[in-house]
């Protein structure tokens with residue numbers, strides 16, 4: 449009688465064949481590494497040809513929104529703080545611990561100062577004319593000098609202080625109006641107007657919301673751009689591979705919206721040239737226009753360079769700052785003791801007869817600690833993409849040149865070896881930082897990235913978030929529907945945001961009568 453092959457036997461046979469396959473593959477890879485004389489960082493099990501691509505696809509399906517930092521966090525919890533991944537033929541190294549981040553920014557800064565993320569040719573979103581994706585070289589250095597001198601450096605910030613103070617007052621007025629009408633406020637929407645006005649006024653002397661009517665407004669375009677997040681995010685991981693095969697995913701959507709930005713920015717550039725600022729102040733748009741027309745300029749920039757930079761300033765500066773304001777408010781609303789301590793500090797330093805100002809911030813250490821702690825737990829840009837230009841050693845392992853690097857800020861700032869009770873919101877931890885530790889701590893507390901490609905606007909962002917949270921606590925009490933804020937996370941437009949936008953109802957603590965302003 450022929451032996452019976454049961455379903456269980458078939459299952460075991462298939463499982464054994466799969467295990468043998470992976471076993472041989474692992475042996476092959478191990479042998480190959482040894483043969484090449486390289487000991488690469490540990491790697492989770494991969495599949496032939498696609499490598500680790502399936503982890504990205506499964507994560508996308510599981511979360512319904514792709515949260516790369518959560519995927520990297522989970523993989524590094526299982527396989528270690530330094531990982532070697534491969535998406536088809538693209539090698540990626542992921543750094544997830546504070547000590548490795550410290551090592552990499554201290555010892556490899558120049559080597560990792562290019563991003564080399566695939567771009568969509570002919571679009572203004574991080575394309576080849578852009579600053580954010582520019583390789584570390586002459587163009588990057590030239591533009592960085594210009595934007596620091598004319599927008600983010602101490603002198604430029606001093607000159608634009610009155611713009612931010614005025615916009616903060618307008619924000620206060622809008623909240624006051626809501627309080628009087630007993631209406632609730634969707635914090636991110638209001639903060640978006642505040643931040644949009646600040647960036648547009650500082651960089652091009654124009655308002656975010658009013659110019660050119662609703663249809664052509666910059667705000668309208670920024671809102672539409674949010675829908676491009678999945679194409680742009682997937683682009684970072686897949687476009688490079690697919691473009692090589694001649695497949696251009698989402699190109700139509702990206703270039704279509706880019707064209708609209710192009711038309712709007714062209715109009716603003718023309719108007720800017722015809723009607724320079726009447727107050728005699730020059731902004732970065734004036735400076736860039738002058739450079740583009742200067743035959744003897746150190747670097748020849750075109751109108752496309754200028755337009756790309758403005759799109760990037762909006763993309764890089766808006767959501768990050770708005771999310772930082774939103775997360776900080778959410779944390780302090782959930783911690784009434786913290787909000788009371790903040791009120792005490794602000795009342796004693798600023799009083800009740802004027803709004804909190806930027807110059808008050810050095811005297812408000814607890815407010816600064818609260819903002820730092822919110823950025824630690826909820827970094828708006830949760831990971832940064834870079835590329836190793838040359839091979840090197842990291843944590844005792846070899847990394848080959850042209851390997852992608854991901855520094856997972858989300859994991860680094862939750863590393864239990866550095867942060868006590870890493871998942872708890874404890875602003876006091878920043879009050880006790882010792883002076884001598886600060887330099888080392890600075891490379892582990894990295895919500896703005898690190899090294900020469902770190903965020904050039906970190907001081908500006910800290911001032912804006914500081915005065916905004918300060919004013920919201922100083923002037924209003926805030927109520928929520930229900931007992932606690934829902935802190936679920938979502939990933940949108942390269943940003944870690946709140947899955948349920950924070951909505952609060954303000955009541956006045958300080959009426960306009962008390963204010964001198």
Ligand code: HEM
Nearest residue numbers: 580764765768769772829832896897898901902903905909
């Ligand atoms: C709380 C607010 C902000 C956060 C958390 C933040 C965070 C970051 C991070 C993580 C990076 C990547 C750094 C790296 O690769 O090491 C970055 C880069 C950048 N950010 Fe920010 N940012 C904020 C606000 C702003 C603002 C307000 C602007 C401008 C208006 C801005 C402009 C830029 C630019 C231009 C870059 C690219 C720098 C380069 O490639 O060299 N950011 N930011």
